[in-house]
Amino acid sequence: MATTGTDLSRMREMNMLSIVWALRGNPPSTVTELAGRAGLSRPAVDVLVQSLVTDGWAEVEEPGTNSVVGRPARRFRFRADAGHVLGIDIGVHKVLVMLSDLEGNLVQTLRRPVDPEAAPKARLAAVDRAIDKVLRGAGMAPADIWAVTVGVTGPVDASGRTTLSTPLPGWHTADPVAHLAARFSCPVQVENDCKLAAVAERWKGVASDADDIVFLLAGLRTGAGLILDGALRRGHGGAAGEIGALKAVRWLSAPGHLEACPGVPATAAPGEAAAWVFQAARDGDRQARTAVRRYTRDLAVGVAALVLALDPQVVVYGGGFSRSADVVLEPLRQELTKHCLRLPELRASTLGDESVALGAVRLALDEVDSRLLSDGLAAPSAPRRDTSRSEEPNRPN
């Protein structure tokens, strides 16, 4: 608890930021409204908001027709388009690039299929093309981007690499941070996909009310991301949530129960096989139901371990299989009841496979915010990577 002394200028800075927070994510606001939200006096807000306008962080909306009596108030709007961030999902089958303004509004979204067997070089080239297209579509240059966050599969270390394990072919030698740093001078961050999806669920998903979340990424691969006390839990080496590595937890083999279900069309790809089984179970097929039950039984051990270890408020069932939550959630709940002391809420994700990129956007925005908090707000401009403290280039805050 290293409370450090404050002086006037720092105080002004903090008040400035509190105005920004009060402005952002709200409809255009009058000075009086802002004063109420920020807990400051009206004159103070007035001068602060003036200087925000001259700096370019806010803009005035001249009063139009006003239905209420009295002098109509000017309204101030946060200039969300003063800067932008990129959230990128580098998946096995696809690349997904999202361009967002500072308020989190998506400006451009682009999904591109990628050969599952593509080498890192080809995969990164596909990323580059997608980024180019998105930037061109928005009429922007790389210098206009304030932060980039990338999601990949597998535990990510502090340098943004996935040396331990990853299903992306050849990826354990890839260095996406270095690759993107060649084009972007802003902070570039790589994070695990499950963690990003968890962040997305808390931001715009089904768990926005919860501070303690276990996110379950259920698909051909199974993984987990953790939000504890409202903050993403990365782990000391970036490997939090990797409970699937435990042998007693059969997450690796769990989806196999679905593919092995009798009656699955022989021609079906693994993903289609799972969808077929879920549909058959929905239709009442006994064998399909058994396969789903076996799947959930294996799934539940790992979830129960996380729930018992962390005692979260909510477990979110997400990932590719989340569309089949209707046939999975109830058996999963029953299995968890057997294992757990205290059963958390169980919810199905609605974000689908956009959650990873969305979480990446959120983390990039957090990066921007933390920079504002530490460096204060000068006129809006793309931050440059801080090369002085280069020990943890992937964890700037």
Added chain:
Amino acid sequence: MATTGTDLSRMREMNMLSIVWALRGNPPSTVTELAGRAGLSRPAVDVLVQSLVTDGWAEVEEPGTNSVVGRPARRFRFRADAGHVLGIDIGVHKVLVMLSDLEGNLVQTLRRPVDPEAAPKARLAAVDRAIDKVLRGAGMAPADIWAVTVGVTGPVDASGRTTLSTPLPGWHTADPVAHLAARFSCPVQVENDCKLAAVAERWKGVASDADDIVFLLAGLRTGAGLILDGALRRGHGGAAGEIGALKAVRWLSAPGHLEACPGVPATAAPGEAAAWVFQAARDGDRQARTAVRRYTRDLAVGVAALVLALDPQVVVYGGGFSRSADVVLEPLRQELTKHCLRLPELRASTLGDESVALGAVRLALDEVDSRLLSDGLAAPSAPRRDTSRSEEPNRPN
């Protein structure tokens, strides 16, 4: 991120607190030293520290002989004895009461054996007697105590009860908060013993350098406490760390391997049996070594689950068996290597069975600090429980 506006008075309060933090836990300091530590100017520190002295938070030490050139500086000392807190460990076999000043210095410590079969009423009566003795020994009244924290076995809910499960006979109906609230008007808090021991290890124990700690309480009972990002992880329902409830984790039966070891004296109590086995293993007894290996193998599954889930920096091996760390740590490390992706450091606790009470003291001090942060510092006095927000009387911060 609800940054709220600040004004001058709040700023002064913060600077006052920063002086308190700079004063506390340090040897008597000069104004210049404090100014450096708090990041304030010398005159500013001067007036702040003056008002701390008049309020009773600090006291002056007039300059004595000074070996250095120049005018000798007055030194200011934090008045650690301005208030006191109680940390209490209600165990199966013993009650341990610690009285600490505001700096965490132990003023009185009292251990009293308790019948393991004692009913809650008798157990609480023993606690009362121990508290009385400690207070009398220090010449204090209950009104002089600023915060009380109690450690008990089993998951503790928000009201301070252990309704889910506990090895203390009859304790699931006990309400220690209500019992102590009858004598103490200050905040009273009950917490799980493993969690408190984890807090103690980070405070004065073997993990003071780490922010992410899995504490393993190994004894006749096995449990875990978690420190994540420097903060105690309680869990949404207070049941974090209860991984032992998972059937695949054999923590319940693990100590049985020790008692079942051939050669254990038939007359030995369970605790003595374990000690005998550890000593025999130390002496090279093959059967004892096998028993220890079986024990660690069962232990390791649960630890691995926690490590994989959370990716901590340190695992601390504590509890009654921590004296035998020399024969347990190495096999445990080997087992963990099999299970984990990234092996954290493994350390043996040195606090012994005082860790729970010590952690309780630390939590009580945290309670005092958080009250200072939120309410500001008037003249030092025992805080009264805040009866207005009674929904979570056990979690005042």
Added chain:
DNA sequence: CTGGATAATGCTGAGCAGTTTACTAATTCA
């Protein structure tokens, strides 16, 4: 069309906290 009611804006002076600067006080060492 005009004057009153209403509500936002703009301005001024008071108060406060911290910093800077300069000066005085107390000690050691040559």
Added chain:
DNA sequence: TGAATTAGTAAACTGCTCAGCATTATCCAG
């Protein structure tokens, strides 16, 4: 005894918030 050094103190200054009042823009009733 005086130079050097460091601590304490006082005054001037800066910059911020706040309270209150005058000003301005708009609506609405007569």
